[in-house]
Amino acid sequence: MNIFDVIGPVMVGPSSSHTAGAVRIGFVARQLLGEEVREAKILLYGSFLATGKGHGTDKALVAGLLGMKPDDYRIPSSIDIAEDKGMKLSFGEAVLKEAHPNTAQLYLKGVSGKTLELIGQSLGGGRINIAEIDGIETNFSGENPTLIVHNLDQPGHVSEVTSMLAHKSVNIATMQLYRSAKGGKAVMVVECDQEVPKEGIRWLERAEGVLKVTYLGKEEEK
Amino acid sequence: MTEYHSIHSLLDLCKEQEKQVWEVVQQADMEESGATEKQVFEKMRFMYKAMQQADKDYEADLKSQSGMVGGDGEKMRQFNASGKNLCSEYSGLAMEKALKMGESNACMKRIVAAPTAGSCGVIPAVLLSYEESKNTEEDELVKALFVASGIGKVVAENASIAGAFGGCQAEIGTASAMAAGALAYLQGADNEQIMQAATFALKNMLGLACDPVGGLVEVPCVKRNVAGVVNAISSAQLALAGITSVITPDDTIDSMRRIGNDLPSCLKETSKGGLAVTESARKIMERFKAPQI
Numbered sequence: 001m002n003i004f005d006v007i008g009p010v011m012v013g014p015s016s017s018h019t020a021g022a023v024r025i026g027f028v029a030r031q032l033l034g035e036e037v038r039e040a041k042i043l044l045y046g047s048f049l050a051t052g053k054g055h056g057t058d059k060a061l062v063a064g065l066l067g068m069k070p071d072d073y074r075i076p077s078s079i080d081i082a083e084d085k086g087m088k089l090s091f092g093e094a095v096l097k098e099a100h101p102n103t104a105q106l107y108l109k110g111v112s113g114k115t116l117e118l119i120g121q122s123l124g125g126g127r128i129n130i131a132e133i134d135g136i137e138t139n140f141s142g143e144n145p146t147l148i149v150h151n152l153d154q155p156g157h158v159s160e161v162t163s164m165l166a167h168k169s170v171n172i173a174t175m176q177l178y179r180s181a182k183g184g185k186a187v188m189v190v191e192c193d194q195e196v197p198k199e200g201i202r203w204l205e206r207a208e209g210v211l212k213v214t215y216l217g218k219e220e221e222k
Numbered sequence: 223m224t225e226y227h228s229i230h231s232l233l234d235l236c237k238e239q240e241k242q243v244w245e246v247v248q249q250a251d252m253e254e255s256g257a258t259e260k261q262v263f264e265k266m267r268f269m270y271k272a273m274q275q276a277d278k279d280y281e282a283d284l285k286s287q288s289g290m291v292g293g294d295g296e297k298m299r300q301f302n303a304s305g306k307n308l309c310s311e312y313s314g315l316a317m318e319k320a321l322k323m324g325e326s327n328a329c330m331k332r333i334v335a336a337p338t339a340g341s342c343g344v345i346p347a348v349l350l351s352y353e354e355s356k357n358t359e360e361d362e363l364v365k366a367l368f369v370a371s372g373i374g375k376v377v378a379e380n381a382s383i384a385g386a387f388g389g390c391q392a393e394i395g396t397a398s399a400m401a402a403g404a405l406a407y408l409q410g411a412d413n414e415q416i417m418q419a420a421t422f423a424l425k426n427m428l429g430l431a432c433d434p435v436g437g438l439v440e441v442p443c444v445k446r447n448v449a450g451v452v453n454a455i456s457s458a459q460l461a462l463a464g465i466t467s468v469i470t471p472d473d474t475i476d477s478m479r480r481i482g483n484d485l486p487s488c489l490k491e492t493s494k495g496g497l498a499v500t501e502s503a504r505k506i507m508e509r510f511k512a513p514q515i
Contacts, residue, residue, distance in 0.1 A: 003251050004265065006337045006374035006383070006400075007345070007367055010272045013327030014286070014439040016339050051437035051493075054288045054510070056330050076330040124384060125338075 009126060012075045017102055018048065018055035021122030023075065025104050026064020028130060028142040029118045032214045035110040037065045037087055043094035046101035048122070058091055061104055070126060100131070116214070133214075136178045136187040142216055144173055144191040149204060150212040153179045153186040160207055161188055170194045185211065224250040227379055229417050229471035232372060236413045243403075243413050244365040247372035266371075267364045269334055273323075273346035276333045280322040284329040288510045291440040292329060295322030312355045313455055320347035320451045324444035337374050337383040337396050340439045343447030344397035345370055348405050348454055362408060369407045370400035373420045380472070381479035385432035386491040388482030394443075394450040395427030395478070401454035406461050415461045421471040422457035428474075429481050431489040433496025435503040436510065442497055 011020040030037060042061055044052050052058060056076065063078035065087070074081060082089055094105040100121035108116045119132035130140050133148060140146050147165075151157045158177065165172060171193040179186035195217055205213045224239075224246060226232040235246045251262050282296035298318040301307070307314040323343035327333045336345045349363050374383065377396045382388035402423035403416045411419065427450070435441040467474070488495030497503060 001375050001378045002254070003247060003368070003371035003375050004269070006378060007266070007269050007371045008334060008336075010269070010332065010334050011339065012332050013330055013339050013342070016335055019330070019339075047437060054286070054436060054438040054440070056287065059330070071332055073332060124386065 005125070009070065011070045011126065012072065015055045016126045017122045017124045018051065018057050019060045019075070020070035020126035021102065021124070021128050022048070022057045022060035022104065023064040023068060023070040023072075024126060024128045024142065025120030025122065025130075026061040026106075027067065027069065028064070028128065028216060029106050029108060029116065029120065030065050030067055031216045032118065032133070032148065033108050033110050033114060033116045034214060035112055035114060037108050038111050039088040039109040040065055041090050041092070041107040043092045043105040043107075045094040045096050045099050045103040045105065048102050048104055049093055057104075061106070062087075062089060065106075065108070100129075103131070133187060134212075136180055136185065138178065138187060138189050139176060140174075140189050140191055144193070145195050145218045146216040147188075147190040147192065147196050147201070148214045148216075149188040149190070149210060150214075151186055151188070152209045152211065153181075153183050154209055157186070157207075157209060158188065160210075161190065161204065164200050164204060165190070165192065165196065168197050168200045170196055170200075224253050226250060226372075227376065229373070229376055229420075229475070232376065233413055233417060243372055243407065243416055244368035247368045247375075263364065266367050267360070270349070270360070270364050270367055272332070272334045273336075274350060276323060276326060276331065277319055277346060277350050279331055280326050281329070281331075284325070284331075286325075286328040286438070286440055288436060288438055288440060288506070290435065290438070290506060291444050292325055294444070295319075295325050312351055313452065315355055316347045316351040316451045316455065317448045319351055320344060320447040321444065323347060324447040328438070328440045328444060336370075337378065337400070338385070338393045340385065340443045341393040341397035341447060341450065343444070344394065344450035344454065345401045345404065347447070347451045348401040352405065352408055358408065366404035366408050369416060370404040373403045373417075374400045377424070377475055377478070380475045382482055388478065389485045389490050390430035390432040390446065391424075391427045391478055392482060393432065394446050395424055395430055397447075398427055398450035398454045398457070399424040401451065402457040402461075405454055405458040409458060409462055411458070411462055415464075417471045418466055419458045419461035421467045421469070421474050422460050423454050424474050424478060425467065425469065426453050426457065428478055429485070431485070431496045432491045433489055433498045434491065434493055435498050436507045437491070437493040437498075441503075
């Protein structure tokens with residue numbers, strides 16, 4: 001345990017799980033979308049739904065979608081700020097089976113029309129887990145540079161990604177593979193020790209059989 | 223290697239290296255993070271400054287979303303100013319600041335989790351009031367924060383600082399122990415006495431339920447920050463008087479973990495027991511049904 005986990009973090013209250021963690025979920029979702037959010041449908045589950053209003057979970061998620069960090073003074077007024085920016089917001093209840101008690105389900109549409117569906121869990125102390133992207137199970141914290149590749153489930157894509165990373169001298173910390181069905185859509189989640197260069201991401205986007213590439217950089221967060 | 227995972231080993235390091243608690247805690251963090259002495263010290267100063275700012279930013283007319291919390295810090299300030307203060311000027315001020323910070327947190331203002339958001343009022347109340355009423359140099363208060371964080375780290379590693387795992391003893395209890403050690407340090411206690419102060423504070427809060435109304439960090443959290451402050455002050459005074467605990471610091475932390483495990487889940491931040499299921503709580507929560515989410 002680090003002493004600055006005991007004294008800290010600096011955050012907007014009232015709850016590290018329901019407020020700070022919710023900001024992080026929104027923030028990671030915004031980074032993964034890769035562009036400004038135009039439309040957001042925000043669905044809450046469990047304790048997020050039951051006590052979210054009193055904890056400002058809705059405002060926290062929207063603040064994150066606007067690119068704010070958990071210590072941003074503007075979190076309480078995030079919904080007004082989003083409306084001023086023309087972001088369309090709707091809220092509701094997430095219908096999920098046996099999810100983590102602090103779960104948010106987000107449906108996002110960006111300014112260029114890009115979409116992202118995401119399920120995020122707040123684990124406590126401000127830490128989060130991204131549990132689903134576009135309907136496919138995932139498992140990552142967003143604390144490391146993370147590359148997410150959506151592709152057709154066919155041979156060769158893993159080696160394309162790992163070769164590109166090797167070529168760019170990026171070391172892989174963890175790697176997870178998921179697919180909806182054999183030969184269907186697959187997702188690769190690669191947590192890295194270094195930043196993945198932009199040209200590497202662009203190269204992947206053009207590769208055949210790759211449907212979508214999303215990247216969560218570390219620097220954008222600091 | 224400067225490494226400690228118990229109060230005993232922390233005190234041993236102090237003895238071996240002939241250092242004060244804060245120095246050893248700082249040294250251990252330097253070795254772990256690879257940062258310089260100055261960087262680590264300034265990082266802690268940043269936390270202290272953020273506490274000062276949060277205290278300044280208190281707004282008397284703010285209410286929490288549920289309406290249960292707000293305005294009590296201002297009431298306490300007025301009472302203290304009226305000259306009817308029952309305790310010392312320092313203690314009265316610390317109680318006022320604890321309320322203010324807890325209310326600010328409930329009203330979505332910026333605070334420093336210490337160790338958690340729900341218990342964020344205890345440590346700043348004890349330190350900021352000390353700086354104001356006793357004219358202390360800021361560096362001393364930053365050092366006191368190192369003392370507090372060393373105590374908190376050991377509790378976090380051997381018991382818990384999360385209400386969901388250990389009940390409120392893990393939150394306000396830990397905050398109070400950290401604050402007691404910090405306050406004893408500021409008053410010139412030796413290393414042993416600092417840990418005695420922390421131990422008294424923790425012992426007095428063992429077994430405390432975490433039963434927030436509606437699951438919100440409001441009731442009983444905000445006012446319990448005041449209890450944490452007063453407990454810290456009395457514990458520091460006990461230690462400074464040379465009184466010692468029969469149960470050792472590490473045994474106390476150990477029993478805190480066991481009690482946390484033994485507590486039923488209805489008293490661990492689930493709002494399914496204690497104050498959360500009273501008639502008064504039910505009535506308030508009925509009025510505060512979340513319509514738009």
